[in-house]
Amino acid sequence: xxxxxxxxxxxxxxxxxxxxxxxxxxxxxxxxxxxxxxxxxxxxxxxxxxxxxxxxxxxxxxxxxxxxxxxxxxxxxxxxxxxxxxxxxxxxxxxxxxxxxxxxxxxxxxxxxx
Amino acid sequence: xxxxxxxxxxxxxxxxxxxxxxxxxxxxxxxxxxxxxxxxxxxxxxxxxxxxxxxxxxxxxxxxxxxxxxxxxxxxxxxxxxxxxxxxxxxxxxxxxxxxxxxxxxxxxxxxxxxxx
Numbered sequence: 001x002x003x004x005x006x007x008x009x010x011x012x013x014x015x016x017x018x019x020x021x022x023x024x025x026x027x028x029x030x031x032x033x034x035x036x037x038x039x040x041x042x043x044x045x046x047x048x049x050x051x052x053x054x055x056x057x058x059x060x061x062x063x064x065x066x067x068x069x070x071x072x073x074x075x076x077x078x079x080x081x082x083x084x085x086x087x088x089x090x091x092x093x094x095x096x097x098x099x100x101x102x103x104x105x106x107x108x109x110x111x112x113x114x
Numbered sequence: 115x116x117x118x119x120x121x122x123x124x125x126x127x128x129x130x131x132x133x134x135x136x137x138x139x140x141x142x143x144x145x146x147x148x149x150x151x152x153x154x155x156x157x158x159x160x161x162x163x164x165x166x167x168x169x170x171x172x173x174x175x176x177x178x179x180x181x182x183x184x185x186x187x188x189x190x191x192x193x194x195x196x197x198x199x200x201x202x203x204x205x206x207x208x209x210x211x212x213x214x215x216x217x218x219x220x221x222x223x224x225x226x227x228x229x230x231x
Contacts, residue, residue: 009154034219043118043204043222044157090156102220104149104156 002027004093006105014113019063019078021108023091026072033074034092035065038107044090050074061085086112117141118223120205126229133192135226137205144209146188147220148172148180151202160203163188195230202227 007022025031032051036044048059055067061084065076074091091105121136139146145164149157149172159172161180169180177199181189188207192199206220 036222041123041224043224044206044220045222046219049219102159104158106154106156 002031002093002103004091004103004105006089006091006108008108009106010109010111012111012113013081015083016080019076019081019085019110021076021089021091021110023065023074023076023105024072025074025091025093027093032094033065033067034094035059035063035074035076036090036092037087038090039087047076047089081110081112083112083114086110118205118207118221120203120223120226122226123224124227124229126231127192127195128231129196131192131195131230133195133228133230135190135192135203135205135228137188137190137223138186139188139205139207139221140186141207141209141221142185143207143221144185145207146182147206147208148178148188148190149204149206150174151204151225157204160190192228195228197230200228200230 003026005024034049035047037047038044047063048057050057050067058064063078065074067074088107088109090107094102118139127133147162148160151157158174160178161172163169163182166185179191203226205223208218208220210218
């Protein structure tokens with residue numbers, strides 16, 4: 001069975017410093033993995049996705065994530081945080097086609113301190 | 115850009131009322147979804163639909179029903195609202211055929227914050 005764990009419910013960084021949002025997954029098959037971002041009062045927006053191509057995935061707004069099978073991780077990073085990055089981030093795993101098999105993490109709220 | 119529109123941003127209802135949440139997408143997508151978002155629980159799938167008049171239960175369908183009479187519109191119905199249904203409800207859509215669900219991104223609406231008193 002698949003599942004996803006976001007290790008931090010809240011991360012706080014200073015503007016201009018690196019961002020690391022951690023995600024570990026459990027999957028019986030080769031998973032598809034996604035990161036979504038949700039800004040206040042908005043719906044979720046796709047940041048990036050991994051679907052068995054390159055293990056380092058680049059997304060929008062300077063974010064990237066690395067798929068590490070040996071560590072079952074898909075951590076989201078950004079070299080330099082911007083105030084506009086303050087939002088909630090969701091890691092999502094899917095390994096069998098079908099809507100019932102999209103599993104959302106519990107979310108990580110990112111705060112950026114000026 | 116794909117637009118998924120949820121008819122209400124905030125809704126306040128009383129226990130026992132029948133509640134309709136409406137969602138419309140403008141890109142002719144085959145698949146539409148209703149999720150519930152609660153703090154600390156992430157998103158949980160209530161129902162999804164892969165075609166007009168077709169629906170499938172998600173992880174937490176109890177107390178909910180859905181209707182898809184037209185391709186662009188997917189309605190979530192709370193037959194008799196209860197306080198434990200107070201939550202943020204998110205509608206989403208995607209374009210791929212049902213066999214490829216899970217490998218393609220979802221397009222989300224802005225959500226409806228429902229409070230049941």
